[in-house]
Amino acid sequence: MKNLYKIISAIFLVVFISCSEEKIGSSDYGTVTGKVVNSETFVPMENVKIMSSPTTSTVFTDAEGKFTVSNVKVGEYSFQAQKDGFTAKFESVNVTANNTSEIVFELNKSTANNKPPTVPVLTVPADNSINQLVNLDLTWTVTDPDNDVMTYTVTLRNDKNSDVAVFNDIKDKKLTVTDLIYGTKYYWQVTVNDGVNTPVLSTISTFSTIAFPATRHLFVKSISGNNVIFTADDAGKQYQLTSSEKNSWRPRRNNQAQKIAFIGTSGSQNDIYTMNFDGTDIKKVTSSVSIAGFNADYLGYSWNASGSEFIYPNFDKLYRIKSDGSGLTKIFQTPNGKFISECDWSADGSKIALKVNDINGYNVEIYVINPSGVIVTPVLAGEPGAVSGLNFSVSGLKLVYTKDVSGFESSNYRQLDSKIFEYSFILGNSYQLATEKIAGTNDLDVRYSPNEAELIFLNTSNDGISVKNVVKCGIGVANSRTTLFTGSSMPDWE
Numbered sequence: 001m002k003n004l005y006k007i008i009s010a011i012f013l014v015v016f017i018s019c020s021e022e023k024i025g026s027s028d029y030g031t032v033t034g035k036v037v038n039s040e041t042f043v044p045m046e047n048v049k050i051m052s053s054p055t056t057s058t059v060f061t062d063a064e065g066k067f068t069v070s071n072v073k074v075g076e077y078s079f080q081a082q083k084d085g086f087t088a089k090f091e092s093v094n095v096t097a098n099n100t101s102e103i104v105f106e107l108n109k110s111t112a113n114n115k116p117p118t119v120p121v122l123t124v125p126a127d128n129s130i131n132q133l134v135n136l137d138l139t140w141t142v143t144d145p146d147n148d149v150m151t152y153t154v155t156l157r158n159d160k161n162s163d164v165a166v167f168n169d170i171k172d173k174k175l176t177v178t179d180l181i182y183g184t185k186y187y188w189q190v191t192v193n194d195g196v197n198t199p200v201l202s203t204i205s206t207f208s209t210i211a212f213p214a215t216r217h218l219f220v221k222s223i224s225g226n227n228v229i230f231t232a233d234d235a236g237k238q239y240q241l242t243s244s245e246k247n248s249w250r251p252r253r254n255n256q257a258q259k260i261a262f263i264g265t266s267g268s269q270n271d272i273y274t275m276n277f278d279g280t281d282i283k284k285v286t287s288s289v290s291i292a293g294f295n296a297d298y299l300g301y302s303w304n305a306s307g308s309e310f311i312y313p314n315f316d317k318l319y320r321i322k323s324d325g326s327g328l329t330k331i332f333q334t335p336n337g338k339f340i341s342e343c344d345w346s347a348d349g350s351k352i353a354l355k356v357n358d359i360n361g362y363n364v365e366i367y368v369i370n371p372s373g374v375i376v377t378p379v380l381a382g383e384p385g386a387v388s389g390l391n392f393s394v395s396g397l398k399l400v401y402t403k404d405v406s407g408f409e410s411s412n413y414r415q416l417d418s419k420i421f422e423y424s425f426i427l428g429n430s431y432q433l434a435t436e437k438i439a440g441t442n443d444l445d446v447r448y449s450p451n452e453a454e455l456i457f458l459n460t461s462n463d464g465i466s467v468k469n470v471v472k473c474g475i476g477v478a479n480s481r482t483t484l485f486t487g488s489s490m491p492d493w494e
Contacts, residue, residue, distance in 0.1 A: 030095040032069040034103035036061050036081050040149055040195060045107060049082045081105035085146070109196060115145040116197035120152075120190040125207040132207045134180040140173050140190050140202065148194035159185045160280065182212035182278045212278035215239065216450070218251040218260065218492040219470050219485050229262055231277070232485065241279035248273075250300065253494040257307025257323065263291060263299065270296055272310060274323060285325050289314050293341045294361050295413065298388060300342035304349055311352060313340035318354065318373075332373040338365065342388065346396035353379070353390045353399055361386060362409050366401065366423075379423050380430065383407070386415045389446040389457070399423040400433075400446050400455065416462045418442035420455060435473050436481045443471075449493055456484070456493045 036048040044065025051058050052069070054077065061067045069079075072095045082088045086107040093101045120142040125132050144150055152170040157163070160181050167175055180186065185208045193199040215231040222228070227249035229242040242248040247265040254261070259274045269290035275282045291312045293299045301312035303323075311320050311331070318332040318340055334340060338356040345352055349371065357364045364387040366379040379399065380387065384407035391400050399422070406416040420443050423430045435455065437443050446457040455475060460468040468489040474480035484491075 028074050028097060029071050030074060030097060031100045032056075032072050032077070032079065032093060032095060032103065033100055034067055034079070034091075034105065036065045036067070036083075036105040036107060039106040039108045042106075045083065045086075047083070048105070048107070050079060051082065052077045052079045079103055081107060083107060086110055109146070109148065111196045114148070114194075114196045117142050117144040117148070117150055117192045117194050117200050119200055120192050120202035122188070122190060122202055122205040125205075127205040128207070130208045131210045132180075134182060134209050135176075135178045136180075138175045138177060138188060142173065142190075142192050142200075144194050146194070146196075148196060151193050151195075153191040153193070153199075155189045155191070157187045159187075180209050181280055182209055184209050213237070213239070215277070216253075216493060217456075217470075217484065218253055218494075219488040220249050220251065220490040221488055227490075229260075229279075230485075230488070231260075236484070238485070239278075241275065242282075249297075250490050251492050252301070252303060253277075253492055254303045254307035255494055256305065257303070259307060259323070261285070261301070261303060261310065261323075263296070263301070266290075270299070272301060272312060272321075283325075285310065285323060286312070286321060286328075287325060289319055289328060293339045294357060294359055295341075298341055298361065298413075300344070300355075300390065302343050302345040302352075304345050305347045311343050311345055313343060315339050316356075318343060318352070331371070332369055338363070342390045344390040344392050344399075346392045347394050348396055351376075351392065351396055353392060355387055355390055355401070357387075360409075360411070361413050366390070366399075368399075377425065384409060386413060386418065388418070388444050391447040393448055393452055397425050399425070400448060402442075402444050402446050402457070404442070412464070414462070414464050415442050415444070418444055418462075420446050420457065433475060434478075436478070445490055447491065447493060454480075456491045458489050458491060459483075460489075 036045045046061055046063050048061040050067045056072050057069050059067045059069055074095050074097050076094055078090050078092050080088055080090050087110045089105045089107055091103045093103055095101055120140045122140045124139040154167040154175050156165040187204055187206050189204045190202040191199045213233050215233045217232040219230055220227045221230055223244045226247045228244050229248050229251045230238050230240050232238045248262050251260055251262045261274050263270050264273045271284055271286040271290050273282055273284050292314050301310055309322050316334045316337055316339055317330055320331050321328045334356050340354055340356050342355040352369050355366050365381045367375050368377040369375050385404035387403045389402045402418045402420050404415040404418045408416045420433045420435050421430045422433050441459055442462050444458045446455055454472050456472045459471045467487055469483050470485040470488045470491045471483050
């Protein structure tokens with residue numbers, strides 16, 4: 001009987017211990033962790049209240065937006081994140097034994113009592129301000145009663161064309177605008193959006209940009225493989241006129257027409273264009289017959305004095321065309337099939353100087369024709385080497401050009417010793433002008449200065465790869481040679 005009592009006691013003890021372990025063990029519990037962020041900015045949110053259904057512990061997020069709920073009995077739960085000013089968010093989670101379940105809440109701002117931003121006030125430039133720079137900052141002020149994240153849209157118009165520039169998704173109360181048009185009135189307006197309410201528009205404000213500065217020099221620079229036209233004032237300050245994304249060269253200014261002409265690439269051909277002195281209002285002149293010759297880099301054309309017409313070459317033919325693109329007329333064709341590369345029209349319209357050459361740019365002839373296409377004056381013929389640059393004096397009694405006196409000829413059209421010459425129609429001969437050229441360099445693309453007391457031209461090393469500089473010097477004046485613009489070519493001075 002005593003032994004039976006011991007056996008029963010042992011069995012009871014085992015059952016009691018087993019039941020006790022099942023009741024107080026951790027196998028029926030897990031942990032829930034998570035993070036709460038703003039749905040717009042994804043910035044962590046602090047002091048967000050976290051609750052669940054069925055009910056567990058209530059906790060709040062820390063400075064990093066994180067929370068932890070421990071000793072959650074296994075099962076399916078719906079957790080809720082709640083904060084004033086935001087719409088409550090629910091996320092379901094399955095809690096498993098001895099595991100950690102994670103939740104991420106993205107809270108949206110509540111729109112129930114949200115107020116719109118104030119009307120933006122445009123501060124800089126002040127309304128109706130004048131003489132503003134073409135690169136400037138537009139600034140404004142605005143507030144939001146609910147401290148919502150605001151974005152801005154700026155709309156910019158002008159009185160010169162129908163262009164409307166719209167700048168979206170601006171985060172700051174400032175916009176930097178560049179390359180505005182000189183001498184133009186602008187209209188601008190700001191729209192603010194808080195992401196909740198209907199966007200709010202400012203009033204329209206206006207400002208006017210400074211007039212384009214007085215400039216007289218034109219030249220070309222190479223930017224990213226393209227020829228780009230620049231202008232400069234007498235102090236040497238430079239202004240870019242044509243796009244760096246396009247190939248534009250050989251600028252010629254006409255003060256009567258108040259326009260600048262240039263050659264530009266148009267598909268597979270090159271054409272003559274015109275633009276305003278500030279680079280605006282670009283218009284194509286030629287179309288059915290392009291400007292063409294043995295090498296596009298060495299092609300030249302000419303305005304008439306009034307700016308109403310152009311003459312230009314197309315291989316062995318010379319054409320006249322009105323500056324609006326109408327009235328295309330062939331006025332001359334070379335008698336021997338040579339290509340016309342350069343031309344210049346005298347101020348009185350009575351003479352046209354032509355430089356013609358073979359397909360390689362050599363066997364050059366320079367002669368003058370009348371407007372009817374009759375050759376009247378031979379200037380140069382039968383000399384080896386390259387020739388470039390034709391420009392009449394204002395009286396039409398002189399003609400300046402450059403010639404490689406070395407007589408060198410090569411397949412890449414390299415010149416070794418190009419110097420400046422002048423032809424006198426009174427004397428009937430040519431003579432070299434002293435320009436104190438540095439040995440090993442070339443003087444090219446020569447033109448008279450506006451008062452004809454100086455010459456402007458390109459100087460560069462004869463290696464064909466060194467920097468190009470626009471230079472001027474006095475005619476017959478010692479020690480007057482001066483570099484005007486470095487890294488530049490194809491000068492014009494009117």
